Amino acid sequence: MSGEDTIHVALSGRLGDFDLDVAFDAPGHGLTALFGPSGCGKTTILRCIAGLNRLAGVCRIGEDTWQDKARFTPTHKRAVGYVFQEASLFPHLSVRDNLLYASGGKVQPAASGGIGFEEVVALLDLDRLMQRGPQRLSGGERQRVAVGRALLSQPRILLMDEPLSALDRQSRDDILPFLERLHRSLAIPVIYVTHDMSEVERLADHLILLDAGRVVASGPLGVLQSDTDLPLALQRGAAVTLDAVISGFDSAYGLTRFDVRGGSFLIPGTADMPTGSRQRLRIGASDVSLALEKPASTSILNVLPARISSSRALDDREIVMVLTLGHNDAGEQLLARITRRSWDLLELEDGRPVFAQIKSAALAPRRLPQ
Amino acid sequence: MSSEIWISVRLTIALAATTTVILLFVGTPVAWWLSRSRARWKEAAAAVVALPLVLPPTVLGFYLLVALGPDGPGGAIAGLWGARTLAFTFEGLVIGSVVYSLPFVVQPIRNAFEAIGDRPLEVAATLRASPARVFWTVAMPLARPGFLTGAVLGFAHTIGEFGVVLMIGGNIPGETKVLSVAIYDFVETLQWREANMLAAGMVVFAFAVILAMTLIEKRMRRVGP
Numbered sequence: 001m002s003g004e005d006t007i008h009v010a011l012s013g014r015l016g017d018f019d020l021d022v023a024f025d026a027p028g029h030g031l032t033a034l035f036g037p038s039g040c041g042k043t044t045i046l047r048c049i050a051g052l053n054r055l056a057g058v059c060r061i062g063e064d065t066w067q068d069k070a071r072f073t074p075t076h077k078r079a080v081g082y083v084f085q086e087a088s089l090f091p092h093l094s095v096r097d098n099l100l101y102a103s104g105g106k107v108q109p110a111a112s113g114g115i116g117f118e119e120v121v122a123l124l125d126l127d128r129l130m131q132r133g134p135q136r137l138s139g140g141e142r143q144r145v146a147v148g149r150a151l152l153s154q155p156r157i158l159l160m161d162e163p164l165s166a167l168d169r170q171s172r173d174d175i176l177p178f179l180e181r182l183h184r185s186l187a188i189p190v191i192y193v194t195h196d197m198s199e200v201e202r203l204a205d206h207l208i209l210l211d212a213g214r215v216v217a218s219g220p221l222g223v224l225q226s227d228t229d230l231p232l233a234l235q236r237g238a239a240v241t242l243d244a245v246i247s248g249f250d251s252a253y254g255l256t257r258f259d260v261r262g263g264s265f266l267i268p269g270t271a272d273m274p275t276g277s278r279q280r281l282r283i284g285a286s287d288v289s290l291a292l293e294k295p296a297s298t299s300i301l302n303v304l305p306a307r308i309s310s311s312r313a314l315d316d317r318e319i320v321m322v323l324t325l326g327h328n329d330a331g332e333q334l335l336a337r338i339t340r341r342s343w344d345l346l347e348l349e350d351g352r353p354v355f356a357q358i359k360s361a362a363l364a365p366r367r368l369p370q
Numbered sequence: 371m372s373s374e375i376w377i378s379v380r381l382t383i384a385l386a387a388t389t390t391v392i393l394l395f396v397g398t399p400v401a402w403w404l405s406r407s408r409a410r411w412k413e414a415a416a417a418v419v420a421l422p423l424v425l426p427p428t429v430l431g432f433y434l435l436v437a438l439g440p441d442g443p444g445g446a447i448a449g450l451w452g453a454r455t456l457a458f459t460f461e462g463l464v465i466g467s468v469v470y471s472l473p474f475v476v477q478p479i480r481n482a483f484e485a486i487g488d489r490p491l492e493v494a495a496t497l498r499a500s501p502a503r504v505f506w507t508v509a510m511p512l513a514r515p516g517f518l519t520g521a522v523l524g525f526a527h528t529i530g531e532f533g534v535v536l537m538i539g540g541n542i543p544g545e546t547k548v549l550s551v552a553i554y555d556f557v558e559t560l561q562w563r564e565a566n567m568l569a570a571g572m573v574v575f576a577f578a579v580i581l582a583m584t585l586i587e588k589r590m591r592r593v594g595p
Binding site for chain 1: 489490492493494495496497498499500501504507508511512
């Protein structure tokens, strides 16, 4: 992690009834999720990065030191964009004036090197809302304006504090595609606080696991998801997310082929996306079953050769294991959960080549609105 | 109506208007500090501001008289333009009224600032607004109803003041003889008709003020761009 704007944070101090003591680096690009249960200190960390709270420690972004022993830059001199849990739009200003608050009402042209006004309006589909007051927006619309407003302050880093948790399910589903699109088109790093694993799976590149004021683990999302020493891989809804590239369509059967490292998947649905576009696939541990020989007759579309890299007993009934796709151990890793009975029956062990059968339904690609 | 009454009316309005303007300038920073500060002695300061609510006007008037008189700081200030004292002058009345009506202006503005909460101010700070810009572009517009209430209360309360005026202003026509003192004077000299006219006028005024304030506040509650 030596990107120009690598984010370094180290904080310690008393927080309610426990001590917060964290130190981590986040890459200077992509989305880093701060994930943990409520009250573990996620929001406090984010507020400290913005300078809204003050704990002892260091906060550095690229070459800029915002906080260390000697200095503490006040919030308004830090190039952060902050999206709060509630949209917190200024009630006395129209959507347009909210968006332009940071620039003092001036429209930043797209060509000026920063984040352009028109660009943000298009990205978040805000055109229709411009003249309205915040009172006349839905929850999802308000949060979109809040995101746009933060971006138009020309931040070097975007901080998002559970931006979806105050929304109802419908608004959440409405706004997630915008966040995915944002995540792809944004050049600046994003730090995203959440306690919802599905948001992490859809949005995060990098993950920092927190618990009771400590960093439990930090690393690329896929690595942490498939680490059986961490709680993520052991929980009921455990899954991995894979980066896939669309490599072809079968229009006769309405299937799309996705390539990942070490294999490829067929998924029902012809996405209206060109070959070569990238997509994220989620594969749940309980949707993967194993066979020793390639099944000759099965309704399961995706049967991929793999090898058992490691395994761990969840309890005396179930076993979770990490599978590496392909024959040469260079493929993506999947999680699989099976009963201990099946494990014994098939005489499975670490290092054993197997065939992973993945139920197609589990491979729901997240599609962006075009 | 006699010109004597008109002189009193004009004087009273001039006093209330001057006092209100000064109070908005003095009271706003006080209210802002009271609403934002985390100082331990903040509530003690708030109690001092609120003292005139509870103190008998004669007590306040007595101390003001001492302060404004030739031996107090008021006398020293008056010396700047060659006068001996601020007591029994219009300027003295303004100073007295500012002190007397301070809580009526500070309290509504403070409440309005507190009602904004931290969030809008934090949002503005994350949008690069300096503390001064946060104050002018977020805190002030959002506290607008409080300013209106404070101004109206301060104005109306100054018009109705009596005890303090009598203590530090006396009864000089055109200089310190405000309406409430004039009514008292008319009664003392058995001019019941004049006293009645003034008193009835004050009742109508008070009613109009409160009604107008309620209606305007109701409108302003619907904050919008």
